[in-house]
Amino acid sequence: MTKITKICCIGAGYVGGPTMTVIAKKCPHIKVTVVDLNEERIAAWNDPDTNNIPVFEPGLSEVVAEARGRNLFFSTAVDEAIDEADMVFISVNTPTKTYGAGIGQAADLKWIELCARQIARVSKTDKIVVEKSTLPVRTASAIKDILTHTGSGCKFQILSNPEFLAEGTAIEDLNAPDRVLIGGDSTEEGKEAMQALVDIYANWVPRERILTTNIWSSELSKLTANAFLAQRVSSINSLSELCEKTEADISEVSRAIGTDSRIGPKFLKASVGFGGSCFQKDILNLVYIARSYGLQEVADYWEQVIIINDHQKKRFANEIIRTSYNTVNGKKIAFLGWAFKKDTNDTRESAAIYVADHLLFEQAKITVYDPKVQESQVYGDLDYLRSRDPQENRFGVKVTSDPYEACKDAHAIAILTEWDEFKTYDWQRIYDNMLKPANVFDGRNLLDVEKLKAIGFQVKSIGTA
Numbered sequence: 001m002t003k004i005t006k007i008c009c010i011g012a013g014y015v016g017g018p019t020m021t022v023i024a025k026k027c028p029h030i031k032v033t034v035v036d037l038n039e040e041r042i043a044a045w046n047d048p049d050t051n052n053i054p055v056f057e058p059g060l061s062e063v064v065a066e067a068r069g070r071n072l073f074f075s076t077a078v079d080e081a082i083d084e085a086d087m088v089f090i091s092v093n094t095p096t097k098t099y100g101a102g103i104g105q106a107a108d109l110k111w112i113e114l115c116a117r118q119i120a121r122v123s124k125t126d127k128i129v130v131e132k133s134t135l136p137v138r139t140a141s142a143i144k145d146i147l148t149h150t151g152s153g154c155k156f157q158i159l160s161n162p163e164f165l166a167e168g169t170a171i172e173d174l175n176a177p178d179r180v181l182i183g184g185d186s187t188e189e190g191k192e193a194m195q196a197l198v199d200i201y202a203n204w205v206p207r208e209r210i211l212t213t214n215i216w217s218s219e220l221s222k223l224t225a226n227a228f229l230a231q232r233v234s235s236i237n238s239l240s241e242l243c244e245k246t247e248a249d250i251s252e253v254s255r256a257i258g259t260d261s262r263i264g265p266k267f268l269k270a271s272v273g274f275g276g277s278c279f280q281k282d283i284l285n286l287v288y289i290a291r292s293y294g295l296q297e298v299a300d301y302w303e304q305v306i307i308i309n310d311h312q313k314k315r316f317a318n319e320i321i322r323t324s325y326n327t328v329n330g331k332k333i334a335f336l337g338w339a340f341k342k343d344t345n346d347t348r349e350s351a352a353i354y355v356a357d358h359l360l361f362e363q364a365k366i367t368v369y370d371p372k373v374q375e376s377q378v379y380g381d382l383d384y385l386r387s388r389d390p391q392e393n394r395f396g397v398k399v400t401s402d403p404y405e406a407c408k409d410a411h412a413i414a415i416l417t418e419w420d421e422f423k424t425y426d427w428q429r430i431y432d433n434m435l436k437p438a439n440v441f442d443g444r445n446l447l448d449v450e451k452l453k454a455i456g457f458q459v460k461s462i463g464t465a
């Protein structure tokens, strides 16, 4: 029986931070150390005021305050934390490759390999190594290969334990997951390692929700889950365009099909397009893997999910241009929201970035307000696209901390994130201070259209004529 008393997690990001915080809360008998190379990030996790931790998630700062310093630690001392741990989670980033073979599709596993080599180099005792990052199917064999050639005599068991939390609801999702998935070897040692991880989750997750599988099924299930979820969003978004031509209403269609228990109501909300660090990355990765096995039809099928998503973002921007008498040159467009969804400060792959980029090519003047996103992040996101000189992004885009200021003298308002606070604004005041006709493009179908129309706004929602 392997008894775990010390856990190390490599990577203090959106997954490592919240996941380990909840493990520490639920397992006060286990010492959990989260390590990262990024000193600034670790300093923020250790900020005495837990409101300044680097990840904004409802409920997270309270749990950090409870567990930090008791059995939860954030540190840059990576080697020491690995060495003392019985179980090491790898929770580092696995972005889409930006160079070489598989550019734009394959997952870049450079950081994963670095972690494996580091674990191999510093370990003096046997360890269970857990893949928490989302990885292409069969990555565990590469990790195993590196770890079994250390020559240190230490034994390693590799488990796959993908994370299914969604940002904005991470704490809820971690407290009461639909399931926990653990994949491992079918050898006696493999089973023992799986049991050790099952025992950790069993401290708060009902046993029937903890699924064990072979390691490849576990790795592939994570990519599959994200692909299915994203596919639902692209499916409904593709039909939103048809609704706009036929006077059907996408919200009504969603409700009508969602009541079929075989379909279910979740992930049927039409939008300006899905964002986030994972949907696109994981589907591209799936497409790449399928192609690498010569499965063209499979690859083409899933690639279409991305094609529709790109189309949805572009057509939202084009609708703003079309309605603005085919030119937004020099016109002020107010963006309410920049994060990829509400209740997070994460902006990775947010639809807002691509809509802004498209409008900037048309020389619009954009003013952004988001309750949780800083100015530097907005510019960083636009600069990352390398569409134009960074100075031009600063010339074309302003960021304000006042939503009314953002909308003042604007030709149009675009809702890019479904923040609840947008619904509570004084829309009459906003209308009075805008140029007329006052257009609202609701990329989240968030606002009360009838109320806005009664004030005088022209409103364009997604998926209605």
Ligand SMILES: NC(=O)C1=CN([C@@H]2O[C@H](COP(=O)(O)OP(=O)(O)OC[C@H]3O[C@@H](n4cnc5c(N)ncnc54)[C@H](O)[C@@H]3O)[C@@H](O)[C@H]2O)C=CC1
Binding pocket: 010, 011, 012, 013, 014, 015, 016, 035, 036, 037, 038, 041, 078, 091, 092, 093, 094, 111, 114, 115, 132, 133, 134, 135, 163, 164, 165, 166, 167, 277, 278
């Ligand atoms: N963001 C999300 O909601 C979810 C993400 N995932 C997956 O989890 C993984 C991590 O994602 P995020 O937490 O969002 O990424 P992130 O970018 O927020 O965090 C990763 C952290 O790892 C650190 N790091 C990289 N290499 C390191 C090394 N060798 N030693 C120490 N630290 C190192 C980075 O400095 C960074 O702080 C990815 O594979 C992602 O696909 C899975 C489920 C949900």
Ligand SMILES: O=C(O)[C@H]1O[C@H](OP(=O)(O)OP(=O)(O)OC[C@H]2O[C@@H](n3ccc(=O)[nH]c3=O)[C@H](O)[C@@H]2O)[C@H](O)[C@@H](O)[C@@H]1O
Binding pocket: 134, 163, 164, 165, 166, 167, 168, 226, 229, 233, 266, 267, 268, 269, 270, 271, 272, 273, 274, 275, 276, 277, 278, 279, 340, 341
């Ligand atoms: O692997 C990951 O990173 C995670 O990816 C998603 O979580 P996340 O990206 O944080 O957020 P989602 O709630 O899935 O939303 C993704 C995007 O789809 C959009 N969306 C979602 C649902 C919907 O009906 N319509 C819609 O446009 C959201 O606005 C957002 O831009 C999955 O939901 C998680 O299970 C998974 O762990």
